[in-house]
Amino acid sequence: MGEFVPPATRFVDLPAGFAMKLGGELHGARIAYETFGEVNPARDNVVLILTGLSPSAHVAAHPDDPTPGWWDAMVGPGKPIDTNRWHVVCVNSLGSCMGSTGPPSSDPATGGPYRLGFPDLAVEDIADAAAWTVRALGFERLACVVGASMGGMSALALLARHPDLTRNHINISAAVHSLPFAIAVRSLQREAIRSDPRWDQGRYDEENYPDEGMRTARKLGMMTYRSAEEWEVRFGRSRVRSEPPTGSARFGLEFEVELYLHRHAHRFVRRFDPNSYLYLSRCVDWFDLGESCGGTEEEAFASMRLEKALVIGVQTDLLFPLRQQGRIADGLSAGGADVGFLALESQQGHDAFLVDTARFGPPVSKFLSEL
Amino acid sequence: MGEFVPPATRFVDLPAGFAMKLGGELHGARIAYETFGEVNPARDNVVLILTGLSPSAHVAAHPDDPTPGWWDAMVGPGKPIDTNRWHVVCVNSLGSCMGSTGPPSSDPATGGPYRLGFPDLAVEDIADAAAWTVRALGFERLACVVGASMGGMSALALLARHPDLTRNHINISAAVHSLPFAIAVRSLQREAIRSDPRWDQGRYDEENYPDEGMRTARKLGMMTYRSAEEWEVRFGRSRVRSEPPTGSARFGLEFEVELYLHRHAHRFVRRFDPNSYLYLSRCVDWFDLGESCGGTEEEAFASMRLEKALVIGVQTDLLFPLRQQGRIADGLSAGGADVGFLALESQQGHDAFLVDTARFGPPVSKFLSEL
Numbered sequence: 001m002g003e004f005v006p007p008a009t010r011f012v013d014l015p016a017g018f019a020m021k022l023g024g025e026l027h028g029a030r031i032a033y034e035t036f037g038e039v040n041p042a043r044d045n046v047v048l049i050l051t052g053l054s055p056s057a058h059v060a061a062h063p064d065d066p067t068p069g070w071w072d073a074m075v076g077p078g079k080p081i082d083t084n085r086w087h088v089v090c091v092n093s094l095g096s097c098m099g100s101t102g103p104p105s106s107d108p109a110t111g112g113p114y115r116l117g118f119p120d121l122a123v124e125d126i127a128d129a130a131a132w133t134v135r136a137l138g139f140e141r142l143a144c145v146v147g148a149s150m151g152g153m154s155a156l157a158l159l160a161r162h163p164d165l166t167r168n169h170i171n172i173s174a175a176v177h178s179l180p181f182a183i184a185v186r187s188l189q190r191e192a193i194r195s196d197p198r199w200d201q202g203r204y205d206e207e208n209y210p211d212e213g214m215r216t217a218r219k220l221g222m223m224t225y226r227s228a229e230e231w232e233v234r235f236g237r238s239r240v241r242s243e244p245p246t247g248s249a250r251f252g253l254e255f256e257v258e259l260y261l262h263r264h265a266h267r268f269v270r271r272f273d274p275n276s277y278l279y280l281s282r283c284v285d286w287f288d289l290g291e292s293c294g295g296t297e298e299e300a301f302a303s304m305r306l307e308k309a310l311v312i313g314v315q316t317d318l319l320f321p322l323r324q325q326g327r328i329a330d331g332l333s334a335g336g337a338d339v340g341f342l343a344l345e346s347q348q349g350h351d352a353f354l355v356d357t358a359r360f361g362p363p364v365s366k367f368l369s370e371l
Numbered sequence: 372m373g374e375f376v377p378p379a380t381r382f383v384d385l386p387a388g389f390a391m392k393l394g395g396e397l398h399g400a401r402i403a404y405e406t407f408g409e410v411n412p413a414r415d416n417v418v419l420i421l422t423g424l425s426p427s428a429h430v431a432a433h434p435d436d437p438t439p440g441w442w443d444a445m446v447g448p449g450k451p452i453d454t455n456r457w458h459v460v461c462v463n464s465l466g467s468c469m470g471s472t473g474p475p476s477s478d479p480a481t482g483g484p485y486r487l488g489f490p491d492l493a494v495e496d497i498a499d500a501a502a503w504t505v506r507a508l509g510f511e512r513l514a515c516v517v518g519a520s521m522g523g524m525s526a527l528a529l530l531a532r533h534p535d536l537t538r539n540h541i542n543i544s545a546a547v548h549s550l551p552f553a554i555a556v557r558s559l560q561r562e563a564i565r566s567d568p569r570w571d572q573g574r575y576d577e578e579n580y581p582d583e584g585m586r587t588a589r590k591l592g593m594m595t596y597r598s599a600e601e602w603e604v605r606f607g608r609s610r611v612r613s614e615p616p617t618g619s620a621r622f623g624l625e626f627e628v629e630l631y632l633h634r635h636a637h638r639f640v641r642r643f644d645p646n647s648y649l650y651l652s653r654c655v656d657w658f659d660l661g662e663s664c665g666g667t668e669e670e671a672f673a674s675m676r677l678e679k680a681l682v683i684g685v686q687t688d689l690l691f692p693l694r695q696q697g698r699i700a701d702g703l704s705a706g707g708a709d710v711g712f713l714a715l716e717s718q719q720g721h722d723a724f725l726v727d728t729a730r731f732g733p734p735v736s737k738f739l740s741e742l
Contacts, residue, residue, distance in 0.1 A: 116618060116619055120621060177608060178608075179602070179603050179607075179608075180599070180602035180603060180605075180606040180607065180608070180626065180627070180628035181598075181599035181602055181603070181628075182599075183628055183629065184590075184594055184602070184628050184629065184632055185594065187626075187628075187629045188587065188591060188632075190622045190623075191587060191590075191623075192563070192587060194619070194622060194623075195583045195587070197568070201619055202619070216559065216562060216563060216566070216587075219555075219559055219562075220559060220591075223552070223555055227552075228550060228551070228552035228553075228689070228692065231550070231551035231552055231555070232550050232551060232552070234551075235551040236550075236551065237548060237549070237550075237551070237659065246491070247487065248565070248572055248573070250491060251561045251565060251649045251653055252561075252565075253558075255551065255554050255656065256551070257551035257552075258554065258555065258558045261555055261558070261559075278622045281622075282621060282622055285625075285626065318599070321599065
């Protein structure tokens, strides 16, 4: 239970005894990935995509899985990340539940699922596992690593820990570390899951499942993934029904925005493993690019060996505010890369890269086409 | 149970059959208030203070209750709202649990607490009850009505429904209606309380009490009462302990900001009645100044007969963003009042009026001294 593997997923085994940054090691672990487009003869056209907290490796429609991917408008033939030119590899994060080994996976030591027996997860582990994966596929030097949201953190960790692995980088709506507002949001999301009695210290099953905790966590997430400005235009004060509900229902769903959150949350609740969510959520709090290398943030940036980078942020991002992308751009630049920085005026907040592809597409396309 | 009445509280009885805007009426209801300073012989020095969602009428230290009030820095002898000059009346909102009749109060029809049998509560009811209270105290014409946050909404409702009651007005960090982001926050707060099994459709008692739901609701509130900028300066990424917790605790309190929220929530949980919270929270969603008068917002503003008004907002307010205070100022001005508008640079967000009194004090003091 708890694993959700898209049909076009392929796998790479991690080495036995894969060492986790915060202690412990994994045996029999694997990483799920999908690939798009052909490798060229020089093998120098590989673009690695690292995802946010919840997506699978199914970034776009695939010959083996024609359902739309989570970034379909950005990845494909003729799209900004053009699979006619690039061989795209998208990796499902270690610790997730979409094919890569994580808390719902089987623990070879016990034969049952890891649950909370999964070792502490760090963004650096996600980066190391992704680096292992592309190397196992025979790629020692990538054209570009693209990471958005948590994937942008994973990308920074990868650049610092594997400085020769990629020549170029696109970093979107990410940060060198989480600030207290974002930590508070995630803390509350985790609390909602953990205080649902059916979470039961991670021992839920399909019959006894923390639906309410997951729903609240997702709603909270949605509130910080979008923006007040977008919702004001989109929903205003529209109501689901004309008559106010009465009795206990008077406190429930009445405004359009409440129904919108409810529907989004409903779709998510049973499609993501709660324990995976907790591990991934916490690792985003923990990540700090300076700490990551046992030194300073400046040293981490200086250790990277990038040629070019593009950093994009959005003015309405509540979760990773724009000044954090500015800091990444400054850091990469001080580290020696040729850096472009874009502050987009999208109204969709942190999630703009997923939906405002009219704004994100052209600069990504231009950056890649000029490599 | 569920009522929290400060020692200096006094009471005014509402008339029998007090009609509620959305239907139903109250019998044997009362409003709690405190007064500060003396009434002058002309009886024209009365300032009415309407509160946000949770405060009591104990706005400042009182001869009968020397404990600090919730706005101690602003109200008292020589303070910006100077009780050497003004006779201040602070009213606890109808529907609250600090002395005024609300869901935890005794329902004369049953002898037990109202709980969810309390009729639907509207901001207009809070305004009508406050207007009744000051008239019952013998004041037909106030010098000024001051309202902050929900109290600013109550004040607008009072001005529209009782246009001759006050000559001047100070409106702080409020809005003519709630926008979807704020509705979403409150919806989640209510959901946290309602999904706590111990809420039990409002039938909790001291032994079975929705502590977890109330704690989550309060944490969510704190996240929108303050600002990301304040927390970045105040907490950064400081940790409560140097070693990351392990096991299930790895998802719990580790960063200072998490402990801060937890402590604040802990203090609140048993000091505010959960059913009152639900009723007050929902009435803030419902309020719409235009609807309030059965006409348009412009008509509502035009019906007010104010001489002077001061409107204050804060640039970091997430809950009632600054553009909403601009709209109040424009409306009051179009309605014929002489309006001053101040956009303050406080870092403390929506709650700045409670804590950044260095910025709020001088303009409030100046406005009142010039009346």
